[in-house]
Each structure stands twice: as structure tokens, then as C-alpha cells.
Amino acid sequence: MFLQTILFAICALVGLTAALPLPMPVDVPVTPTPTKNSPITKRATGETVTNTAVAVYTVDNSDGLSTASDSYTMYTGDGTVADGWPAMDDWLSFDAMFEANRENMRSSCENDFDLANNSEEEMGYLRAAIDKIAAETYVDHRLILAVIIQESAGCVRVPATVGSVSNPGLMQDHDGTGTCNNDGDVNTPCPAEEIEQMVSDGTAGTATGDGLANCLNEADTDDVSAFYRAARIYNSGSVASDGDLGSGDATHCYASDIANRLTGWVDATCTCTLDD
Known part of the structure; x- marks a missing residue:
């Protein structure tokens, strides 16, 4: 009788266990693998170019023309070669571009901001930093240099521009931490x-703003226009709905200026009238 009671209790327990609902499977978050032109859903530091068509995986300081004319052409339209914008074959090499702008960068702190000019040591730090960050983010180092020249003339002690947020540093980025x-x-x-x-x-972004890497991803094109679109996005946050890089907010000549800096513009008179 005692044995029967035990067996009955065991059977009842097994039956109860079988009747209980099984635990629901736990969803394990999966980090998506970036693909070509994958959308960017949030701002983050440590950005890299995920669009393989415009990512640059090897830093080459002789990547382009060794000389170019110091002149300015006003570009309008969508940034494509078909719309008259320069092809990458028209860009200066990083070496040539850096040397062409060296003296202006060396003297920009005093000329533009009444501050101590860049030393040769600081110029070396700047060049090394561009190459290092380019290698980490896959952003063409010539685009980084062009934006530095555009935003700060290469002055390492450039003041921040302050509006709704602070834009400090060599690239006048979105509320970044780097500044001298x-x-x-x-x-x-x-x-x-x-x-x-x-x-x-x-280049790699701040906690609250995109760098050039995400701007290139957001450009969402596979040709040279991605770089000009990225410049416009960096300056204004977006490309106008009509695709015209001279339309929209902020500096309308910005993308045209960047295209000219990439192709040799240093001291020639800027003839862009989009902001007049």
C-alpha cells in the first residue's frame, strides 16, 4: 500500500510537469552585419564606411594627380560626372594636396584667428592623424583633408563655432571632445x-553627430557623387529633396568648395555665387 501511494504520487508529479507550459525561448539580440549601402539607424562614434564602392581600405599618399591648376569652378547639380562634377581621376594625390595647402595651414591660426601658428611638429601630427583615422574608418584621406581646410584652414587652435550646439576642432564637428x-x-x-x-x-563621429564615415554611408550612391553628397550632409545634415547639392540649408557652396579643394583649389578667387 505504501509503495502504491509513492508510485501514485510520482505519476501525479510527472503528469503535472508535463502539463506545465514550456518556457518561451529567449530572443538573443543579433548585431546585423553591415552591407553595402546599409542604412544608419543611430549616431555613434567609431563609424566606418560600409559602402564598399566608396570605402578606401589602403591609405596611399600618392593616390592621384601630382599637380593641378589653382582655380575655382562653380559646380551645381547632383554631384555626378554627368552633371559636370569632377571624377576621382581629377583629384590631387594626398601628398600634392597637403603640400599645396601647407603654407596656408601653417599661417592660418595667426591670419584667421590671431593665435599662434601651427608648428612643423603640429603639422606632422596633423598629417599622421589624418592617415591613421582614414585607415580606421575607410574614409578617403583626401576628403578628410579637404574638410579640414574648409572648416578650419588647418589651424589646430581653431575656436569652436557655437550655435544650437558647439562645433569644435579642426573639422568643426558636432559637439566633439577634441579641441586645443x-x-x-x-x-x-x-x-x-x-x-x-x-x-x-x-570623421568617425561623436556621441551626438555623424562624421564623414556615416555621411558617406548616408550618401547612398556608388560613384564619385557619394563624396560630394557626403560633404553636403556633413555641412547641413542632409541633401535637398531635389538632389541639388547647392540647395537646402547651411552653406550652399559647401559641396562645390570641397570638389574644388580636391582638384587643386588653394588661393584662387572663389566664384561660387550660391550663397550670395
């Missing part, structure tokens, strides 16, 4: 790590 001029507290010399941070903020 913190509201008038100027670092002379500017340390190598601070110069690198400024270039990283503008």
Missing part, C-alpha cells in the same frame, strides 16, 4: 592625441 581651444583656453603646443581626437570626431 576650449572657450579661449588655448593649448600651445597642441598635443598629438588632441589633434587625432579632433580628426576622429569629424
